[in-house]
Amino acid sequence: MGAGAQNGQGGLPDIRSIERFLYREARLLDERRWSEWLALFAEDGVYWAPLTHDQPDWIDHASLFHEDALMRQVRARRLEEKRAWSQQPPTHTARIVGNVHFDEEARWPGPGPGQGPEPRIVVRSTFHVMEWRHDTKRLLGGFYTYHLLPEGESFRIALKRVDLIDREGAHEMLEVFL
Amino acid sequence: MTTPNDLPLQDLVHHDKVHRSVYTDPHIFDLEMERIFGRAWIYVGHESQIPEPGDYHEALLGQQSVLMVRASDGRVHVLFNRCPHKGAKLATLPCGKLGKVIRCPFHGWNFAHDGRLASVPVRKGYEGTAFDESDPDFSIRRVPRTGSYRGFVFASLAEDGPDLETFLGGIRTSLDNFCDRAPDGEVEVAGGVFRVWQNSNWKIFLENLNDTSHPMVTHESAINAARDGHSDAEGGMPFRLHIIAGNGEPYVFWDELEMVAFDRGHSYMGAIFTPPKDPVSLAHIAALEAVHGPEKTREILSVQRHNSVIYPSCSPHSSFQQLRVIRPVAVDRTLVEIYTFRLKGAPPEVFQRAVVYANVVNSPSSNVMPDDIEVYARCQEGLKGDGGDWVSLHRDAGRDRFEDGRYVANGLSELPMRNQYRAWARYMSGEDA
Numbered sequence: 137m138g139a140g141a142q143n144g145q146g147g148l149p150d151i152r153s154i155e156r157f158l159y160r161e162a163r164l165l166d167e168r169r170w171s172e173w174l175a176l177f178a179e180d181g182v183y184w185a186p187l188t189h190d191q192p193d194w195i196d197h198a199s200l201f202h203e204d205a206l207m208r209q210v211r212a213r214r215l216e217e218k219r220a221w222s223q224q225p226p227t228h229t230a231r232i233v234g235n236v237h238f239d240e241e242a243r244w245p246g247p248g249p250g251q252g253p254e255p256r257i258v259v260r261s262t263f264h265v266m267e268w269r270h271d272t273k274r275l276l277g278g279f280y281t282y283h284l285l286p287e288g289e290s291f292r293i294a295l296k297r298v299d300l301i302d303r304e305g306a307h308e309m310l311e312v313f314l
Numbered sequence: 315m316t317t318p319n320d321l322p323l324q325d326l327v328h329h330d331k332v333h334r335s336v337y338t339d340p341h342i343f344d345l346e347m348e349r350i351f352g353r354a355w356i357y358v359g360h361e362s363q364i365p366e367p368g369d370y371h372e373a374l375l376g377q378q379s380v381l382m383v384r385a386s387d388g389r390v391h392v393l394f395n396r397c398p399h400k401g402a403k404l405a406t407l408p409c410g411k412l413g414k415v416i417r418c419p420f421h422g423w424n425f426a427h428d429g430r431l432a433s434v435p436v437r438k439g440y441e442g443t444a445f446d447e448s449d450p451d452f453s454i455r456r457v458p459r460t461g462s463y464r465g466f467v468f469a470s471l472a473e474d475g476p477d478l479e480t481f482l483g484g485i486r487t488s489l490d491n492f493c494d495r496a497p498d499g500e501v502e503v504a505g506g507v508f509r510v511w512q513n514s515n516w517k518i519f520l521e522n523l524n525d526t527s528h529p530m531v532t533h534e535s536a537i538n539a540a541r542d543g544h545s546d547a548e549g550g551m552p553f554r555l556h557i558i559a560g561n562g563e564p565y566v567f568w569d570e571l572e573m574v575a576f577d578r579g580h581s582y583m584g585a586i587f588t589p590p591k592d593p594v595s596l597a598h599i600a601a602l603e604a605v606h607g608p609e610k611t612r613e614i615l616s617v618q619r620h621n622s623v624i625y626p627s628c629s630p631h632s633s634f635q636q637l638r639v640i641r642p643v644a645v646d647r648t649l650v651e652i653y654t655f656r657l658k659g660a661p662p663e664v665f666q667r668a669v670v671y672a673n674v675v676n677s678p679s680s681n682v683m684p685d686d687i688e689v690y691a692r693c694q695e696g697l698k699g700d701g702g703d704w705v706s707l708h709r710d711a712g713r714d715r716f717e718d719g720r721y722v723a724n725g726l727s728e729l730p731m732r733n734q735y736r737a738w739a740r741y742m743s744g745e746d747a
Contacts, residue, residue, distance in 0.1 A: 185679070187506045196665065198506040198654055198672045201679045207554060210539045214681050217535035222688035306509035306649055307678035309687055 148238055149286065154259050155236050157284070157291050162231050162263075165313055170212035173313065174205070178285055178292040183208055185298040185314060200303055200310060208313075215312065227269040227312045235262040239281065256294060257284045265314060276314065277301055327739045329732060330711040331704045334697040336738075337515040343645035350626055350741040351376030354578075355461065355468040355481045357628040357639055358382045358392055360653070362465060362502035363409055368427060371409040374641045374649075375471055380457055381405055382467055383412065385427035392457040392469040393429045404454070408507070416454065429454035464493045465500065468627075475746045484720050485580035488622035492632040494614045495598075497605045497659030501635065505669050508652040510678050514690035516626070516642035517734070519650065522686060523621040523629050523638075524583045524730035526568040527709065529561035532689055536681045537562035553592070553667065554674050558682055560587045571620075571725030575714075578747040579625025579737030581730035585618035585633050597661040605659070623730060625737055625747075635668040636676060646694050652676040707731045 164173040177183070185200035194202040203211065214220055215227075239260035258281065265276040278300040284291040298314045323345075326333040336342055359371040364384040371382045372395060379395040381404065395403050397418040404416055404425075415432050416425040424432040431453045434440065445452065459470040461478030466489055468478055479486065493501050512519055522528065530537070540558035544551050551559060563586065572584035602611040622630050629638045635657060641649040654672045656665045675682055697705070710727035723729040737747040 187508070191506070196505060196662070196669065198508060198669050198677065200677060202673050206552065207674075209542075210536075210555070210558070211681055213542055214535045214539035217538055219538075220535035220685065221532065221692075222684035223535075306511055308511050309684040310677075310679040311684050 149257065151236065151238070153289075154257070154284070154291075158233050158236060158259070158261060158280075158282070161293075162233050166229050166231060168215070168226070168312075170215065170313075174208055174212060176293050177205065177208070177296075178294050179205065181205070181293050182295050183298075183313065184295065185300060185310075186303060188304055200300065200307075201298065201314070211313065222309065222311060225270055227267060229265050229267050229312060231263055231265040233261050233263050233280065235260075237261070255286065257286065257291070258282070259284060263314075267312075269311075272308075274308070278303070323742055324739065327735045329736075330708045331706055332735055334703055334705055337517060337694065337697050337705075338645060340645045343515075343642070345742060347376040347642070349744065350738070351471075351642070353470065353472045353475060353741060353746065354626060355459075355470050355478050356626075357624065357637075358460075358467045358469050360465055360501075360503045360637075360655075361390060361462060361467060364390065366411070368412045368414060369409070370405055370412050372405060372407065375457065375469060376642070378471065379403060380469065383416070383427050389428070390460065390462060390467055391428045392460045392467070394455045394457065396454070397423060398431070398452050398454060399423050399434075425454050429456050464489055465502075481578060482624065483578060483580065484574075484576040485582065485622060485624055487617070488582055488619060488624075488630050488632050491614065491617040491619065492630050492635070492655070494617075495602075495632065495635075495660075496657035497601045498657075500658045501655040502658060503653050504656040504665065505654045505672070508672065508676055508678060510650045510652065510676075510683070510687075512648040512650060512687055512690055513646060514648060514687075514694040515645060516640050516648045517738075518690045518693055519640060519648060520623060520626065520629075520734060521731045522690070523623050524573065524581050525728075526571060526573070526583060526725050527565070528689075529568075530563070530565070532685045533558075533561040533682055535685060539681065553594075554670055557587050557671060557674055561682065565726065569724050569726040573723045573725050573727055573729055575721040575723075575729050575733035576719075577737070579734045580623055581625075581733055582619050582622035583725065583730070584620065586620045587633070588618055594661075594663045594667050598657075598664045601660050601664075623734070625734055634671040635665070636672060638676070707735070 161173065161176055183201055183203045184194055187198050187200050191197050215223055237260060239258045261280045263278060263280055267274050267276060278298060281297040282293060283295040285294050326336055356375045358373045358380065359382045363371045364382060367384050367386040369384045373380055373382060381393050381395050383391045383393060385391060395405060397404055397420065399418060400420055402418055402420045404418055405412065416427065422435050426432050431447045457469045457471060458473045461468050463478055463482060463486065493499055536558050540555045541562065544555055575581035599611060599615065602614060619632050622632065624630065627640055635655040637653045637655065639651040641651065643649055652672065654668050674680060707728045710723055710729065711732065714721045714723050714727065714729045721729060721733060740747040
């Protein structure tokens, strides 16, 4: 088991509680409720989309997204700026999250909160995001991996990792959070 | 030669304006591929991408797929990506390993790394035919000319013309400074490559690279988002915000920047994100001083440039080790590849800062780039209409000064665009710019 994958500690939560959390997160993104989405993250949580299939970390390699709280806030603020030209019209998304399961093998990919001793739950799912803006509709897809920290009845996100299946391909702009 | 709208080619480009058809006419795009991308030295890749014999990197020379291959003797060859037998592409990954020979996946013809035919199966079937393994028609065709400048490999589809150093001229100094910033004097590609689509003509992007009057307007959303609650005073802003917010400097800041152009369409502008005296910069300075001493180190780091343009195919950013490569795909579609480089001998955090710069500025998820891409596409759409025939290049026209073999102007001048069209017109008339 890799560092940080500590699903065994104190037993796993009901998978239904995980699904409820992920579906709510998906809805917040699809409804562009950025501030509520930002609040789902732990203070030092990371939003990460690797650029390659075998990318070991986000320090010595470029990423499609690598955002801490500061950079997530910048993105959320920019998307709502009145002169965000590329958001005229805005991006609309609808996503499906499925195949939700615990992933004992998932590894924490870099320095940060994942090094700590706190119990964490590692969850993997498959997603499709249908995205539409202006005259273009596109389908993005891949896998989500979450490192979740239990907090009361819910969770906080220590890591949201997005592995796009075409991450090594040529891309149009990726403006909204996936 | 006349264009479909019946304006002779030479009348499309004036010293201070260009006709919209140069961005929208597919016929002109085809001519550009033949007369500009078919003649000029085009960036292929960096030697560090093919360290071992048999390693390859695929690139586009205009519309031509080529392979940069490392041979067993260490030499670098640039070959057309086509088997001479039936025409199959020999390699399809952006980079990879060919092995001891280049083997066609269709009928198993084998070639040496320099393209020469090594073997064909069932040789006796060719006995008594016109097949001749010493005839170049039965080997992988080599691109007529290949050259390397400090590890940066360029190729030309033309049999003759100026050599690579002559072609680069004064813009060599940008590649020199790119490498001189490495304590070992060499750089290597590392950390992955971004590939980003632009739904616009390739020249719109090239013109934007030294366009100093767009950042504060185009990037207003990102500037506001980065500045919110963060002051850039005394270098207090985190690097990743600084390189966004810096686009919002006032016009007077941009007008004071160095703006320099050379023959053949090349140009550069002065740096806009000067790193503060942060621990990363200090560690870099210490590593350079250990090799060169303080005086030479100051000299190297006194060269502070933002984008350079090596017309028509690439744009190095020497201060933060980025190289953007322009691959025109259609009159209204352009692929841009963005490479990050490691300065050999520099502390790891210098490369890690280059990775942050790549993520923030050059990733498809950049908060800065989407507004660029959006306005490029709006130009491409707008230029299709009959709302006007000319695109203005008038800012500070007639005030470019020629000094010491280079053209200089104030920072807000549209000198780089006028300079690019001077080269464009020469290439398109069949000259070597």
